Amino acid sequence: MIRKRTNDNSFNRFQQSSLWQKCTNFRSLKQLHAFLIVNGLNSTTSVLRELIFVSAIVVSGTMDYAHQLFAQISQPDIFMWNTMIRGSAQTLKPATAVSLYTQMENRGVRPDKFTFSFVLKACTKLSWVKLGFGIHGKVLKSGFQSNTFVRNTLIYFHANCGDLATARALFDASAKREVVPWSALTAGYARRGKLDVARQLFDEMPMKDLVSWNVMITAYAKHGEMEKARKLFDEVPKKDVVTWNAMIAGYVLSRLNKEALEMFDAMRDLGQRPDDVTMLSILSASADLGDLEIGKKIHRSIFDMCCGDLSVLLSNALIDMYAKCGSIGNALEVFQGMRKKDTSSWNSIIGGLALHGHAEESINLFQEMLRLKMKPNEITFVAVLVACSHAGKVREGRMYFNLMKNVFKIEPNIKHYGCMVDILGRAGLLIEAFDFIDTMEIEPNAIIWRTLLGACRVHGDVELGRRANEQLLKMRKDESGDYVLLSNIYASQGEWDGVQKVRKLMDDGGVKKKDLFLFGYGHRNKHTDPAVVESVSVDHDF
Template structure:
């Protein structure tokens, strides 16, 4: 663009201007209006934004890619790269296979950029056989000596248990490369051989940042936080990956105090957390029920994303946190301001409303979901059936149960059946509930029979309770609660002799009833005391770079 002064102002790359899926779709629409295939450079940038730059937009990248009649090498590599970093790395291998097949007919050929990403996908899948085939293609292409490809091969073979091949590649020249050492260490750690990984780490002559991160992450993922912390404290430098590994490790272990303490330490060192850090912290707030800290994190995130809005992943994490903490008003506020939503977003809000007694609101959101043409999945129907059960909406529950099967071709699983049994039991339709169980395509588990037994107690149905209890004891006979529940049903009906017989049966079966107890955990409060102490915590100002 030319300014009036005559100087040219260079516009930022298209992918840099795309910060969300919504913006990607807007750019896509603009390209269509201008002639979708008329600007290959813009197409490449759109594909890069969808596959790599914006998290959660890979589905749109596939949509764009399939509209391009003859994708070039950059486009293939970009989509393979994006797919290799998702939870479905198999798609990267499928794209590579398609690329290799077409190359034999004059299409684009894989190059030294392609292979590392394909090998990464094989590593993530644990597909040693497929990786070996790709290795053969590398040799055929004459690229085995390329350092990046060689390191990827070492990591893949080590991860998939082919240590002989990995050792052969890990020759004298490779041993001079810190990245090759990291690949070997990472491969052993991925395979679960933490001892071999540590031996390699200790043997490594020059440990780079990646080596430290690989070893710390390996320990943290296994829940071995003591050796992870020992290495973390020894590390000569720490990047955000290192901090994230430790914080997420503490969160997974339920050590929320240590996670929050480490977050504060991170702030004091001047290191800025990223989105991964915040996802871990929001998970800690959800697990510990600490709404106050969650709100502070939300406030800081709102400042950072005031212009573009939350990404889908962050928005979902906030909704989950508020729902777990029981603040559905705040969860709804996040939900309605999110510009982009996926099925998990809808599931979280529908399920949260249902579990917190807002059955009508939950069903209303489900209706809006259908109206907006968002395809529900099996989790969606579990959530809305819970709403129908808790809200006494039997007719609606039947309608949605049939809708799930007839329109969306989703076969009900034991959770869907359990929701239906619970709904009928709560409504007092116990005979219908028993008949429904007889029609189930899966074997009813102890949860379903226990649900029905509880409903029999509420409605005073002794005969049906006896039948439910017999089925329950067949499924599981070592739970004292099942005996006590039927004993209490007899007692409620004044049949004290039968109640006593059930207690005696429990004793004769060797089933012990554990004494009730209360556990008070003060660690959560302690962990965030200083964090929530002031209205403006210094660690929450401009924390994401």
């Protein structure tokens, strides 16, 4: 354990140095820690406070290191506890902040206004309503509800977690003169789709800061009301990257991808530097448009912005964009150039290869993923099963399906089952496909039965096609394509009575024939009959 002792001369020399200001990354943080140990400063309370603050708050991504330092301090004071709770609440694991708060209470350290605010923010991120209400009760007992900082955090918690009545009561009681609670309450109403109330609050604000403008613009954008969002956007006195991101993301969400790209160009023209959030939205727009040239242009912008050091998220988005734009070569190049890959990286490239007909390469990459001890998820297995289906690899498909269930303990969903039915159907193993459906642990949907019906048409199995069609008709009776597939099965085997029965079934059910073309009309030989036989193509989309 670190015990506190002082060394005033060394500490004075340390304070006069510029090491704290230079501590901007993990490496410099460790160098700073080493400096403290060598100079006997690592047990001084004020220095420990700053060391914990820098590792938990100032330097990004060093929260684990902060926990290691904190664990060595025998008697952390309230500032250290609060700093650790605050830093943990800002990470992807805010539950750690709640755990620290519990430890703090168990060790008899009395929380202050900052403690309550930080742990309430963790509860908000976790949507832990019951615990948040418990913290509210302790705030009341401790007499901190009148504190502006705590009260505003309570409004933020209740507004975000759905108790708008409590948030409004706290707001009406004493918070109407401050912009922070106005924004929190406005965001709470907007998040629950109550845009009229949110806009009324926004309009009534005595003073609007940039956060308030961004809250309202984001609300309109998320609900697809882009005209209203744009009107507010044009009125904002001074915009930041969040303002631009809200508009760009809103356009992408509304499938107005060209408008999103135009907004991005305007952002750059006005000198506003985009961030990762901006580029993720723009890549999504490029992918939806399927425009490879625009995608390449965005890629160059990202490369320049990040000086070649792309985040995993951006690299994954680039792979997805290139795959959707039909350039699987570029997607592979991005993937192979990544220094660090996560499961989504592998999913994107394995799925992209499978969908572009490179089944062998897709399966090889999946095997490489397993060799490198990367853990696949349910999306990975959908991708590799699609690859097996396209390559006609029945044995491998069965093997990977069983691997998913028995080794990785992933419960198959409707997409996995659909892929297996497609694998068996394409291979002509129709009876096995029917048996497989019978053993499914979830109810088969219409897409699975239609997949099997399509396989019966390809392989000319009238009896099994009739069985699949019966199951389809139990689910839906107004899809003309289902009838046409069965009709084609009859026609392919020269069973023209069956064709006529299907025609009558459609007429009796009032099913409209659409997107069909005539086949075999007016010819009579061993393959055709004067009856009209419709054809239709089937796409599988699980």
